[in-house]
Amino acid sequence: NAGVTQTPKFRVLKTGQSMTLLCAQDMNHEYMYWYRQDPGMGLRLIHYSVGEGTTAKGEVPDGYNVSRLKKQNFLLGLESAAPSQTSVYFCASRPGPGTDTQYFGPGTRLTVL
Amino acid sequence: AQKVTQAQTEISVVEKEDVTLDCVYETRDTTYYLFWYKQPPSGELVFLIRRNSFDEQNEISGRYSWNFQKSTSSFNFTITASQVVDSAVYFCALSGRRILTGGGNKLTFGTGTQLKVEL
Numbered sequence: 001n002a003g004v005t006q007t008p009k010f011r012v013l014k015t016g017q018s019m020t021l022l023c024a025q026d027m028n029h030e031y032m033y034w035y036r037q038d039p040g041m042g043l044r045l046i047h048y049s050v051g052e053g054t055t056a057k058g059e060v061p062d063g064y065n066v067s068r069l070k071k072q073n074f075l076l077g078l079e080s081a082a083p084s085q086t087s088v089y090f091c092a093s094r095p096g097p098g099t100d101t102q103y104f105g106p107g108t109r110l111t112v113l
Numbered sequence: 114a115q116k117v118t119q120a121q122t123e124i125s126v127v128e129k130e131d132v133t134l135d136c137v138y139e140t141r142d143t144t145y146y147l148f149w150y151k152q153p154p155s156g157e158l159v160f161l162i163r164r165n166s167f168d169e170q171n172e173i174s175g176r177y178s179w180n181f182q183k184s185t186s187s188f189n190f191t192i193t194a195s196q197v198v199d200s201a202v203y204f205c206a207l208s209g210r211r212i213l214t215g216g217g218n219k220l221t222f223g224t225g226t227q228l229k230v231e232l
Binding site for chain 1: 204222
């Protein structure tokens with residue numbers, strides 16, 4: 001049972017480049033989340049999904065897109081990266097309604113030059 | 114609105130000292146959950162504890178203990194006899210009944226407390 005995994009662990013992009021971050025969970029969880037962590041700001045919710053085929057915006061969705069084609073995977077896309085998107089990105093999953101605990105992946109450190 | 118305040122940005126202690134990390138929260142919900150997560154230098158977020166708003170019993174797990182007081186909206190975390198391996202950033206978080214637009218409950222994090230335990 002790997003839990004929540006994220007690919008890649010590190011990435012450096014140039015401004016304007018695109019990339020996709022992959023989150024996978026093997027716990028059959030319904031809900032999945034993408035957060036970004038910036039110094040002094042805690043974690044902020046970017047997008048989330050309450051089930052396969054559904055996605056919704058969180059607090060800071062601008063500049064990101066997501067897809068949840070399979071229950072176990074939640075992809076975060078940056079179409080045109082900007083330096084302001086330099087951050088550590090965390091994916092989390094949660095079993096579903098009735099239990100609030102979210103389990104986090106190891107994070108992806110992204111630098112946009 | 115939900116808010117979590119961790120006023121202590123950084124705490125330094127010497128090994129074997131006891132240390133308390135403060136967490137104060139705000140919510141209009143009557144039913145909610147409180148959490149603590151640990152982020153060691155390796156960067157991952159590790160779930161430590163969840164407490165629901167109807168359970169004000171203190172909890173102890175080894176050297177860790179948590180004190181939940183609804184009267185002061187606080188959920189403090191104490192490490193007894195701290196060790197170097199306790200060095201990490203600790204986040205307090207709150208999940209209320211407020212439903213996100215697309216479903217699910219919003220989890221609000223504090224800004225974290227950096228704990229440094231030195232020999």
